[in-house]
Amino acid sequence: MSANMNNDEQPTLLTPPKGIKSLDKTLELFFEDGTLLIQGLDPESWSDALIPWDERVQRHRASAHDYRIVLAKLLRAGYSIEDHARAYEPCALALSQRHEPYDHQAGAIQAWKDAGMRAVVVLPTGSGKTFVAQLAMEEAGRSTMVIVPTIDLLNQWSGILEKAFDQEIGLLGGGYHEIKHITVSTYDSACLHMDRLGDRFGLLIFDEVHHLPGELYQQAALASIAPYRLGLTATYERSDGKEKVLDKLVGNVAFRKSIKELSGHVLADYQVHTLEVPMTEEDQQSYEKAREHYRGFVSSKGIRMSSVDGWKRFLAETSRSEEGREAFKAYHTQKKLALVHQAKLDRLYELCNQHHDDLVLIFTNDNDSVYEISERMLSPAITHQTPIKERKEILERFNEGSYRTIVTSKVLNEGVDVPEARVAIILSGSGSVREHVQRLGRILRRSEDKKAILYELVTVNTVETYVSQRRREHDAYQ
Numbered sequence: 001m002s003a004n005m006n007n008d009e010q011p012t013l014l015t016p017p018k019g020i021k022s023l024d025k026t027l028e029l030f031f032e033d034g035t036l037l038i039q040g041l042d043p044e045s046w047s048d049a050l051i052p053w054d055e056r057v058q059r060h061r062a063s064a065h066d067y068r069i070v071l072a073k074l075l076r077a078g079y080s081i082e083d084h085a086r087a088y089e090p091c092a093l094a095l096s097q098r099h100e101p102y103d104h105q106a107g108a109i110q111a112w113k114d115a116g117m118r119a120v121v122v123l124p125t126g127s128g129k130t131f132v133a134q135l136a137m138e139e140a141g142r143s144t145m146v147i148v149p150t151i152d153l154l155n156q157w158s159g160i161l162e163k164a165f166d167q168e169i170g171l172l173g174g175g176y177h178e179i180k181h182i183t184v185s186t187y188d189s190a191c192l193h194m195d196r197l198g199d200r201f202g203l204l205i206f207d208e209v210h211h212l213p214g215e216l217y218q219q220a221a222l223a224s225i226a227p228y229r230l231g232l233t234a235t236y237e238r239s240d241g242k243e244k245v246l247d248k249l250v251g252n253v254a255f256r257k258s259i260k261e262l263s264g265h266v267l268a269d270y271q272v273h274t275l276e277v278p279m280t281e282e283d284q285q286s287y288e289k290a291r292e293h294y295r296g297f298v299s300s301k302g303i304r305m306s307s308v309d310g311w312k313r314f315l316a317e318t319s320r321s322e323e324g325r326e327a328f329k330a331y332h333t334q335k336k337l338a339l340v341h342q343a344k345l346d347r348l349y350e351l352c353n354q355h356h357d358d359l360v361l362i363f364t365n366d367n368d369s370v371y372e373i374s375e376r377m378l379s380p381a382i383t384h385q386t387p388i389k390e391r392k393e394i395l396e397r398f399n400e401g402s403y404r405t406i407v408t409s410k411v412l413n414e415g416v417d418v419p420e421a422r423v424a425i426i427l428s429g430s431g432s433v434r435e436h437v438q439r440l441g442r443i444l445r446r447s448e449d450k451k452a453i454l455y456e457l458v459t460v461n462t463v464e465t466y467v468s469q470r471r472r473e474h475d476a477y478q
Helices: 064-076 103-114 129-140 151-165 187-197 242-249 281-300 310-318 322-339 342-354 367-377 388-400 433-441 464-471
Strands: 012-014 026-032 035-039 059-063 080-083 118-122 144-148 170-173 176-178 182-186 203-207 228-233 253-256 269-277 360-363 405-408 423-426 451-459
Touching (some): 035 064, 059 064, 103 118, 103 253, 151 170, 151 182, 151 388, 170 187, 182 187, 281 310, 281 322, 433 464
Parallel strands (some): 118 253, 144 182, 360 423, 423 451
Antiparallel strands (some): 012 080
């Protein structure tokens, strides 16, 4: 008997569908350490790559992820099955306060259902992905685990779901290990514990599902038998192309709407202004001197920084000599000056004065710049070092208008609800399209007469011009 069942529980008995000749033989199916064990299947008469023979335990074993496929295959072969693996049960999940979904939300749920309730939905930040998840939970009527990337989102989702379904929500992560019919987990905790909890949930919802293809995080999907799965994201594509793995782990993209399609009625109208900012003469000279030093070293070593192994070779060469270490310092100097310099800071302060009545988010690429701007402007800063309680208090005061600006680096790129923010200023950032779209998404929550504005400050005649062009390769900026 499975360790996940009480002694008085009976396994679910499944029989072949009508029209399939029964073999008059009953197999037993168990969940074990993130896998499925099949007892009673004859190794001499059964050969299938999906359900291979495990010599160690003298039974057939399959991936928990393939639970639904394994059941279908065995039943079609004519076997009856005593299913000890399924520890989840149907449960009535009814929203305590219903409202009519927007057309894109209703369309997303219908597409998910049409895809067999295993699919990815791509919707912009602020378009109500959380409500789509609630509708999916109500539709599935099964114990559900929602998996999120951060502790902030763990707390945010649990609060929303507790109110939506009027019941206590389980938490896994951030020091909690409380499993309930509805449980919210971080990706880190889900991949650590799914080999023991993978039989407990019939529906998995992956928020910010673009994180799932990570080598470790995939375990959160592979070790679960959940037949129903929903992936949610505003930024599906990954720079490494691994989003293709999601077809297997969750399902294909069944529904997609862009920022452009929803702006003005579901999302706020918005404008994007790219402002080119020249350096001061002093900063320009320092930049050119450092860049010449760095590029000279790269050229002397025959390194092509655009090649696959360019960065790796550069790091290796700079660690071998004093000349190399000086070149590495020069690289950082020219990069820092391209991203943040005095003229850029002056332009930032001008924009903040221009929007002194608006709630403004300021994004930079590094924490040093965050703290410098925070100190100069007497504005609160949020980085990965900011304690959760302090971060929550800052965001609450910002949303209520007590704080007019927040300075941050990458930590607010995703999963933070700041509905009142109207202006975002990107002082510096990476070349990632995802990061740029996420930052735009922070100010697109719709409200009456709201027109959002994104400013991007770009240093002219530097590599940042190219970086800016790369990160704007998205239809939201066309």
